[in-house]
Amino acid sequence: MNVAVAKTGNGRAVSDLFASAEGRLPGSPAVVAVRREAFETYERLGLPHRRIEEWKYTDLRALVGEVLSLAASPDVAALKRAAEAVKANAIEGARKLVLVDGVFAADLSDVKALAAEVGFKTLREALEKDAGLLKTASTDAVIALNAAMATDGVVLDIAAGTQLSAPIQIIHVATASSAAAFTRSQVAIGKGVRATIIETFVAAGAKAYQVNDAVIVTVGDDSDVAHIRLMDDAADAVNITSQFVTIGANVKFNVFNMTTGAAVSRLQGFITLAGEGSELSANGVNLLQKTEHGDTTLVVDHAVPNCVSREVFRAVIDDRAHSVFQGRIIVRPDAQKTDGKMMTRALLLSDEAEADNKPELEIFADDVSCGHGATAGALDESLLFYLKARGLPEKQAQALLIQAFVGEAIEQIADDGLREHVIGIAERWLERRQ
Amino acid sequence: MALLEVKDLKVRVEEREILHGLTMTVNEGEIHAIMGPNGSGKSTLSHVIAGKPGYEVTDGQILFKGEDLLEMAPEERAAKGVFLAFQYPVEIPGVTTMNFLRTALNAQRKARGESELMVPDFLKKVREVSKSLNIPQDMLKRGVNVGFSGGEKKRNEVLQMALFEPSLCILDEMDSGLDIDALRIAADGVNALHSPKRAMVVITHYQRLLNYIVPDIVHVMSKGRVVKSGGKELALELEASGYAQFEDAA
Numbered sequence: 001m002n003v004a005v006a007k008t009g010n011g012r013a014v015s016d017l018f019a020s021a022e023g024r025l026p027g028s029p030a031v032v033a034v035r036r037e038a039f040e041t042y043e044r045l046g047l048p049h050r051r052i053e054e055w056k057y058t059d060l061r062a063l064v065g066e067v068l069s070l071a072a073s074p075d076v077a078a079l080k081r082a083a084e085a086v087k088a089n090a091i092e093g094a095r096k097l098v099l100v101d102g103v104f105a106a107d108l109s110d111v112k113a114l115a116a117e118v119g120f121k122t123l124r125e126a127l128e129k130d131a132g133l134l135k136t137a138s139t140d141a142v143i144a145l146n147a148a149m150a151t152d153g154v155v156l157d158i159a160a161g162t163q164l165s166a167p168i169q170i171i172h173v174a175t176a177s178s179a180a181a182f183t184r185s186q187v188a189i190g191k192g193v194r195a196t197i198i199e200t201f202v203a204a205g206a207k208a209y210q211v212n213d214a215v216i217v218t219v220g221d222d223s224d225v226a227h228i229r230l231m232d233d234a235a236d237a238v239n240i241t242s243q244f245v246t247i248g249a250n251v252k253f254n255v256f257n258m259t260t261g262a263a264v265s266r267l268q269g270f271i272t273l274a275g276e277g278s279e280l281s282a283n284g285v286n287l288l289q290k291t292e293h294g295d296t297t298l299v300v301d302h303a304v305p306n307c308v309s310r311e312v313f314r315a316v317i318d319d320r321a322h323s324v325f326q327g328r329i330i331v332r333p334d335a336q337k338t339d340g341k342m343m344t345r346a347l348l349l350s351d352e353a354e355a356d357n358k359p360e361l362e363i364f365a366d367d368v369s370c371g372h373g374a375t376a377g378a379l380d381e382s383l384l385f386y387l388k389a390r391g392l393p394e395k396q397a398q399a400l401l402i403q404a405f406v407g408e409a410i411e412q413i414a415d416d417g418l419r420e421h422v423i424g425i426a427e428r429w430l431e432r433r434q
Numbered sequence: 435m436a437l438l439e440v441k442d443l444k445v446r447v448e449e450r451e452i453l454h455g456l457t458m459t460v461n462e463g464e465i466h467a468i469m470g471p472n473g474s475g476k477s478t479l480s481h482v483i484a485g486k487p488g489y490e491v492t493d494g495q496i497l498f499k500g501e502d503l504l505e506m507a508p509e510e511r512a513a514k515g516v517f518l519a520f521q522y523p524v525e526i527p528g529v530t531t532m533n534f535l536r537t538a539l540n541a542q543r544k545a546r547g548e549s550e551l552m553v554p555d556f557l558k559k560v561r562e563v564s565k566s567l568n569i570p571q572d573m574l575k576r577g578v579n580v581g582f583s584g585g586e587k588k589r590n591e592v593l594q595m596a597l598f599e600p601s602l603c604i605l606d607e608m609d610s611g612l613d614i615d616a617l618r619i620a621a622d623g624v625n626a627l628h629s630p631k632r633a634m635v636v637i638t639h640y641q642r643l644l645n646y647i648v649p650d651i652v653h654v655m656s657k658g659r660v661v662k663s664g665g666k667e668l669a670l671e672l673e674a675s676g677y678a679q680f681e682d683a684a
Contacts, residue, residue, distance in 0.1 A: 381487070386524045389484050390534075390594065391512035391542035400537060404528025404577075 015043060018148060021070040025151060027127040027134075034131045038147035045141035054140070054268075057324040057356045058295040063264045064238055068210050070149065071101040071179035078175040078204075083108055085173045085204035089232075091421055094169035094198060101174060102151040102181030117164060119157030123184055126155040133186060136216065136244055138270070143242050146214045149182035153215075156197075160190035160220060167196035167226075167418070172213065174206040174237065184214045191220035191248070196415065197227050201241075201261070203234035210238040221248040221275055226256075228418060230425060233261040235290070241267050249275025249304075256413050257284040258422060259294045260429045266295040266324075273300070273307040273335075280309040283412040287429045288321035288353075295324035300342075302335040305365075311342040314409045316402055317353035318433065328360040331368050338368040346376040347405050349398070399430045436497075437462050437602055437633045438483070443494035445475075445482055452478045454658040455494065460602070463630040467644055467669060468637045470655035471677040476637045477521065479655075480606045484518035485511050498602065512538075513545035517600035519591040521607040526578035531590065534578045535560060539597055563596040567623045585616030592623035603627070604635045609643040621646030641673035656680040 018039045025035060047064065048055035074082065082100040086108050090096055097120075098108040104122040114120055126133055133155070134147040154170055174181065187197060201211060211233065219225050233239045239262045247253050257267050273280060286294040300309050315323035329340045346355035359372035379401050387397035406426055413419040438460040445453040453475045460466050468476050482489050483496060485508035496503040503511060526534065540550045551559075564574065567589045579587050588608055595603055605624065609617055624647055628634065636647055644652075644666065652668040653660045654677075661680045662668065 380524075383524050383526055385486055385508065386520065386526070387534075387538070388508040389486075389512055389518055389520075390538040391509050391545065391598070392538055393507075393509050393541065396537070396541060397509075400529055400534070401526070404526065407528040 017067060017069055021149060024070065025149065026124040028129070028131065030131040031127045031134065034134045035148045038134065038144045041139070041144040042141050042148060045144070048141050054297070054326075057326070057358070058264075058266050058293065060142070060264075063293055064210070067145070068178060068180040070151070071176040071181050071209070073103050074100040074105070074175055079105060079108070081175050081204040082173040085202050086171055089171060089200050089202050091167065091169050091198060092417065094167040097154045097168065097170045099152060099154070099170070099172050099183055101176045101179070102183050104152045104154065114168065117162060118168070119159065121155045123150060123153035123155055126186075133184065136214070138242070138244075140242070140268075142212060142240050143214060146182055146184055146212050146242065149180075149212070150184035150214070151182055153183045153185035155185065156187045158187070158189045158193050158195055161192045162190065162195070163193070164195045167198055169198040169200060172199070172201045172211065174203045174209045174211065174233065177207040177209055180210040180212065182212045184216075186216045187218075189217070189219045189223055189225060191222055193220060193223040193225065195223070195225050196418070197225070198418070199229040201231045201233050201239060203237065206237070207234055208236045209234065211240065213239070213241040215241070215243050217243070217245045219245070219247045219251050219253055222250045223248070224252045226254045226414065226418075228255070228413065228422070229257045229267070230422065231257070231259050231261060231265060231267070232425060233265070235261060235263060235292070237262045239265040243267070243269040243271075245269065245271040247271065247273050247275060247278050247280065249277055251275065251278040253278065254281045254412065254414065255283070256409070256422070257296060258425065259284075259286045259288070259296070260425055262292065262294070264293045266297065268297040270299045271301065273302050273309065274304060276304050276306045278307045280307070281412055282309065283312045283409045284314070285406045285409050285426070286315040286317075286323045286325075287406070287426060288315065288323050289318040289433065290321060291319070292321045293324075294321070295326070297324070297326040299328045299330065300340065301330045301332070302338040302340060303332050305334060305336045305338065307335070307338060309340045311344075312409045312412060313344040314406045315344075315346040315355055316349065316406060317346060317355055318349040320350070320352045322354040322356070324356045324358075326358040326360070327372065328362065329370055329372070331361075331363040331365050331370060333364040335365050336367045338365060338370065340368070340370040342372040344372075344374045345405070347402065348376060348378055395434045399434070402430060403427070435462050436460070437499060438635075439497040440479075441495050441497070443479075443482070443496065444492045445478060446490045446492055447478070447488060451492070452658055453482075456659055458653060458660055458663075460633045460635060462601070462633055464651060465628065465634045465636065465647065465649045467649035467652045468635060468655055469639070469652060469669060469672055471681070472639070474655040475658040476655055477606055480518055480604045480635075480637055483516060483604060484508060509541065510545065512598070512600075513542045515601035517595055517598060517603045519588070519595060519603065519605045519608060521610060523579050523587040523591055525580045525582075527580050529578050531574045531576065531578050532560070535594065535597060538594070542598060559597065563593055566626070567593055567596075568619055569593060584611035585613070585620070588612060588616070588620045589623065592620055596623065596627055601631060602633050602635070604637065606637050607639065608636070609638055609640065617643065618646060641669045644669045654680055
């Protein structure tokens with residue numbers, strides 16, 4: 001069945017795409033071989049569709065249709081536009097690494113300051129030696145496509161014992177309309193590290209573009225890491241991001257994802273707790289309006305005993321938008337004393353808004369504490385009336401209650417400044433509604 | 435001067451008429467008490483004045499300072515000076531009391547064309563009033579009414595009254611669920627707000643509250659109408675003889 005479906009126009013379009021892009025894709029001969037293999041995997045599978053269980057609610061064939069051709073390398077004018085977007089979205093005090101249309105922009109980045117604390121290469125540089133950067137265990141078609149097409153990214157090596165003096169902010173800027181950018185980054189974190197990594201996705205005037213990003217994070221024992229992703233792409237863009245996280249022992253890992261842009265988006269996170277005594281806090285907010293489709297899919301794999309995972313997810317859905325949350329918790333046979341909880345809530349602001357919540361627990365150990373909860377509903381009329389009776393107009397009363405609703409996820413961000421930054425993005429989304 | 439004029443008001447809830455032609459006038463500076471048995475329409479009247487959805491006014495009118503109140507959205511009524519102290523104040527997790535108070539006050543000021551209150555002035559005022567009402571400062575940093583006791587919720591309503599400075603305060607069953615000490619603190623707060631320009635309408639089941647907030651005029655409601663009005667002695671009379679005598683009158 002899949003084979004027959006794969007032989008559609010989509011597969012051929014990608015074939016042309018790959019052939020025309022191949023000359024621009026960096027890497028040694030070994031890398032080229034990995035790319036070809038990945039591309040063949042993609043060509044065989046085609047874009048994911050609703051008959052593939054993991055993509056049931058996000059049918060990319062129906063929602064996206066075709067993969068656009070590779071964005072051209074940014075010229076001087078594009079970099080100038082990108083610089084404005086970087087300025088507007090930079091987090092105060094953070095060290096910036098900027099990717100423009102899928103290409104690392106050294107002039108917009110803080111490489112020198114960063115290099116004093118962290119090992120840094122671009123993906124382009126790293127691929128001269130290491131073809132392994134394009135390999136993942138996944139058989140997912142969009143991840144295979146990413147491996148085939150990735151033009152650039154950042155490769156960070158944070159040595160054991162490093163206490164980062166400033167957060168690292170990776171900013172993806174789109175300046176090219178009707179084109180696709182493929183990026184892949186790797187963050188290797190040693191033992192006993194304290195670090196905050198932020199990823200920001202924004203547009204600088206670009207329309208109807210596509211982003212396919214992958215990020216691979218490994219966290220050494222005894223580390224304390226915050227990973228925050230803020231996707232605020234253009235309203236007609238597509239953003240598909242895959243995260244792979246492997247966590248060592250006695251680690252505190254706090255990941256937060258916020259979606260406030262893109263016509264079609266999916267964040268798929270695959271987080272493995274591979275060392276005992278670790279605590280994972282995985283949280284997210286989708287703010288969707290008009291006809292936007294936003295999918296957050298998290299797979300948390302408890303591979304070892306004695307770990308704690310907590311997931312708090314909130315979706316606010318207006319107009320005819322569609323939010324998807326799929327949360328799977330896997331507890332392996334050895335992973336006794338696992339404590340895994342997941343809570344997802346959707347707030348529907350219109351009769352035509354849609355929320356799909358799919359929590360899944362796959363438990364193979366017998367001494368665990370796991371649970372999940374899911375709700376969907378409208379704003380509480382009695383709370384709205386109370387606020388209006390105190391003088392707040394309808395939209396302002398709604399905004400206050402929406403902020404409170406998403407606040408339950410946002411307050412999981414420990415750093416005050418970062419939390420304020422995220423609240424600011426949510427407030428701007430609410431202002432756009434009014 | 436007449437502040438609130440309710441004229442022959444008829445109100446339905448889901449096809450059932452609750453108020454059957456209610457008339458009353460509240461002048462500036464007056465304290466009115468509305469008493470009556472359960473189901474007589476006391477709370478319905480307060481909800482209709484505040485603009486709660488779900489009530490259909492089929493006849494009559496409500497004028498506030500001579501303007502048609504029923505034409506205004508609830509937030510416009512608030513900005514014009516109508517304040518309803520809720521019988522059951524809601525809990526709003528995630529919205530701190532301080533943020534709520536500032537947002538509401540500034541929304542009202544904006545609607546009246548006034549400038550926003552500066553933060554230091556606002557904080558000073560909140561501190562003064564909350565101190566007089568025995569509201570600890572850390573309560574203001576918590577979600578609105580979240581984890582508050584019944585008495586604390588009612589005091590929070592009085593705090594808002596003091597901050598927003600409405601010209602008409604309607605207190606809906608302020609005494610329900612309060613012990614004597616809590617009642618006294620809340621009532622003292624209300625009395626402190628009484629002024630020649632501000633009127634109060636105290637809705638209550640029991641005479642007890644009226645020992646603390648002494649009314650000028652007492653109305654007895656039964657079956658959706660005011661069946662008797664009189665001075666404060668009427669409340670004592672009711673306490674002695676009960677509402678039964680009025681059930682027939684209605």
